């Protein structure tokens with residue numbers, strides 16, 4: 362069996378007095394697309410930095426495609442987009458891209474790379490004059506320049522507009538379909554839900570949930586029952602209901618037991634017009650999972 366793309370065993374990282382990553386075990390198989398989720402300060406960026414060999418763990422081991430992180434990076438096996446990823450100043454995008462491509466033995470063909478990342482119109486621009494979203498597209502092109510089998514992305518779409526995000530994730534899906542392993546940290550949970558094979562929810566430097574998005578969502582018991590109801594009707598004492606809100610003519614009941622709630626409402630003669638039952642969203646699940654750990 363080939364080694365995992367990323368293998369973190371009992372990883373512990375401190376920044377001074379702050380315990381940023383606390384005994385983390387995380388294994389990413391080759392070809393997986395994994396989202397790292399969690400609140401600010403959960404340890405996602407620190408984990409990404411450790412995988413890139415940018416900081417030395419206080420304890421535990423990091424292996425990247427079976428090698429030490431620095432060796433994997435030096436061999437051109439890892440492409441990265443970091444939150445504070447820098448671009449050299451006083452240079453044009455095309456020049457920077459040329460330089461980076463030249464540093465790899467088998468760079469991604471220029472025309473295809475430029476088309477894939479949508480930076481054709483930016484090649485003659487000064488890197489200092491790029492917008493946040495344009496900068497992120499250029500950073501993506503640099504990350505992909507060596508055709509790496511592993512991509513590490515730390516909040517890669519944070520500055521992109523809706524169209525840019527959509528194009529970005531289409532590119533990621535295409536890369537994943539060709540076997541690239543993609544590990545990304547994000548606060549855009551709908552992107553994680555749509556793109557990742559697996560989501561890893563972190564809080565306080567530890568993993569609090571790890572699995573396919575659907576499994577993580579279903580681990581949260583709560584569901585919502587919505588229907589139209591006239592003003593004045595009260596529903597907070599209905600079996601299973603843990604909270605009731607009303608917006609205009611629509612009532613939303615949070616419930617831990619959908620069947621009991623619906624049976625009781627029907628027995629009471631509630632019409633349940635426009636009935637809708639919704640499971641927890643990934644956002645609900647993450648909020649619930651990290652709630653006690655912050």
Ligand SMILES: Nc1ncnc2c1ncn2[C@@H]1O[C@H](COP(=O)(O)OP(=O)(O)OP(=O)(O)O)[C@@H](O)[C@H]1O
Pocket residue numbers: 376377379380381399400401402403404405406407408
């Ligand atoms: N260079 C540093 N010096 C001191 N503390 C740091 C440093 N970098 C991170 N930390 C602390 O380590 C903890 C984990 O931070 P980290 O950036 O890994 O979290 P994160 O999950 O990526 O957060 P965010 O979603 O805000 O990017 C936080 O408490 C943070 O304040």
